[in-house]
Amino acid sequence: MVYQHILFAADLIDEDDEPVSRKALELKKMNNSAISIVHAVEIPTGYGDSYEMPVVSQWQKDLEASLMGRLESLAEKIDVDKANIHLKIGPPKNLILDVAQEIGADLIVVGSHGRHGLSLMLLGSTSTAVLHGAKCDVLAVRV
Template identity: 45%
Template sequence: MASYKSILVGLDLSEDTDQVVQRAGELGKAFGADISLAHVIEPLTFAYGGDIPMDLSEVQEQLQSQAKEQLRKCAARLDVPAERQHVVLGQPATELHRLSEELETDLIVIGSHGRHGLALLLGSTANGVLHGAGCDVLAVRVQRNDE
C-alpha cells in the first residue's frame, strides 16, 4: 500500500461532508499525512450563462464567505491550519487537479454519491476528478440516511 504524505480533501459542504472528513482524518492519522481541505464554488455566471441582467458579485461573495466558515468548521475537526483551507472559484474537477498539483499532494479524497442511470451517464465531480488526476484518488462512498 502506498504511503501518503499530503492529502487534498475536496468537499462539497453538503450533509455528506462529515463522512468524507472522517475518512480523510483516519487516512491522515494512519499515514501521518498533512491534510488540506478544498471547496470549489462554480461562479454563478457559469450556472446562468450571463443571462441574468444583474450584478451577482455580492451574492457570489456571500456564498464564498459562507463556504469559508463551513470549511473552517470542518478544518477544526482535523486541526487543519488556515493556510491549508482553500475556497476557490471554478469548475470543481479542474480546480481540484490544479490545487493538487500546486500543493504536491499524493492523494485526493472526495465524496461519491454512487449515482445510477442518467446521473451516471452525465458524469459527476468524482468521475471528473478521477480522470485527469496526477495522483491517487479515493472516492468515499457516502451513505444517505434513506439508503
C-alpha cells in the same frame, strides 16, 4: 504506501462530508500526513457585471464568505490549518485537480454518490472526473 499530503475534496453537505472527512482524518493519522481541504463551486460569475448589478456581485461575495466560514468550521473539526483551506470558484472537476497539483498532494479523498444513468449525465460526476484526471492516488468514499 505512505501519503505525505492528502487533499480532502469537501462537498460542504454535512451528511456527505462526514464519512469522507472521517476517512481523510484516519489516513492523516495513519501516515502522519499533512492535509488540505478544497471546495470548488461553480457560480455564474460576471452575470451582473455587464449590467453593473451590484446586487449580483454582493450575492457572490456573501456566498464566498459563507462557504469560507463553513470550510473553516470543517477544518477545525479535522485539525486542518487555515492556510491549507482552498476555496475555488469554477468547475470543481478541474479545480480539485489543479489544487492537488499546486500543493503536491499524493492522495485525493473525494465523496462518491454512486450516480449512474441519466442522473450521471445530468449532474456529472466530479469523483469520476477526478479519478480519471488525477496524477496521484484517488480514494472515492461512498456517501
